[in-house]
Amino acid sequence: MTDKKGKATLARRDLFRAAGLGAGALGAVAVGLPAAPAEAKAGDDRTAQRYRETEHVRKAYESSRF
Amino acid sequence: MSPIGDDASALPDEEILRAQAYGLLAGLLSRAPDADALTALAAIEGDDSALGAAYAALGAAAREATPHGVAEEFDALFIGVGGGELTPFGSYYRTGFLHEKPLADLRGDMARLGIERAEGIAESEDHIAALCEMMAGLITGAFDAPADLGEQRAFFSRHIEPWAPRFFADLEGSPTARFYRAVGTLGRRFMDVEGQAFALAV
Numbered sequence: 612m613t614d615k616k617g618k619a620t621l622a623r624r625d626l627f628r629a630a631g632l633g634a635g636a637l638g639a640v641a642v643g644l645p646a647a648p649a650e651a652k653a654g655d656d657r658t659a660q661r662y663r664e665t666e667h668v669r670k671a672y673e674s675s676r677f
Numbered sequence: 678m679s680p681i682g683d684d685a686s687a688l689p690d691e692e693i694l695r696a697q698a699y700g701l702l703a704g705l706l707s708r709a710p711d712a713d714a715l716t717a718l719a720a721i722e723g724d725d726s727a728l729g730a731a732y733a734a735l736g737a738a739a740r741e742a743t744p745h746g747v748a749e750e751f752d753a754l755f756i757g758v759g760g761g762e763l764t765p766f767g768s769y770y771r772t773g774f775l776h777e778k779p780l781a782d783l784r785g786d787m788a789r790l791g792i793e794r795a796e797g798i799a800e801s802e803d804h805i806a807a808l809c810e811m812m813a814g815l816i817t818g819a820f821d822a823p824a825d826l827g828e829q830r831a832f833f834s835r836h837i838e839p840w841a842p843r844f845f846a847d848l849e850g851s852p853t854a855r856f857y858r859a860v861g862t863l864g865r866r867f868m869d870v871e872g873q874a875f876a877l878a879v
């Protein structure tokens with residue numbers, strides 16, 4: 612009796628292991644978690660375009676400063 | 678709110694490592710690493726496997742980099758006045774324009790999966806960093822229960838696979854990229870492994 616799902620899990624593990632996925636775990640844990648994660652909460656998805664001082668806008672202002 | 682769900686401890690190691698890889702890419706593609714982040718990255722070593730070598734190169738690149746240098750590099754690649762060298766949005770890569778059908782499709786899937794855009798982010802959701810963050814959250818159950826492999830595969834094939842490998846290859850080949858060349862290599866190889874692994878799944 613073959614456990615198809617179990618075999619698939621093993622195959623994935625072997626593939627990732629062979630590919631070397633574990634190598635970056637140290638740095639990934641320290642660096643990887645984003646500062647402002649997308650959150651799971653109820654509410655409207657904002658669709659209106661509102662002004663936001665993003666990195667892009669701020670740099671545009673900086674570079675145009677006299 | 679932590680981007681790692683409570684059920685994450687029940688996941689096999691390789692699935693946690695996948696989530697961490699997506700998280701690392703999300704972090705590096707959201708903003709240039711600061712001094713502390715570069716110090717952490719500089720400790721990464723790897724063997725001569727595909728991802729091991731890519732991680733090792735990232736560690737080496739971090740050891741060579743300075744915070745000011747990577748900030749300038751990030752700016753030139755992605756921000757720039759009037760647009761950086763690269764435009765890391767799915768709609769742009771897939772249609773030539775921002776805010777196109779790929780974004781609409783993504784928003785539909787986000788709503789269904791219970792993923793909402795965080796406050797204060799103006800960039801559209803089909804940014805490579807946001808997509809990597811979403812994959813990490815699907816794996817670990819940050820938005821809802823951990824998504825099963827079928828759901829993850831569907832998300833990956835609909836929103837990431839059609840363009841992310843090309844983006845990472847562009848990043849890898851950019852004359853502007855030095856530190857970020859290693860990010861490109863890691864991303865490209867990781868996308869390749871992800872595709873192979875999903876092809877194995879039941």
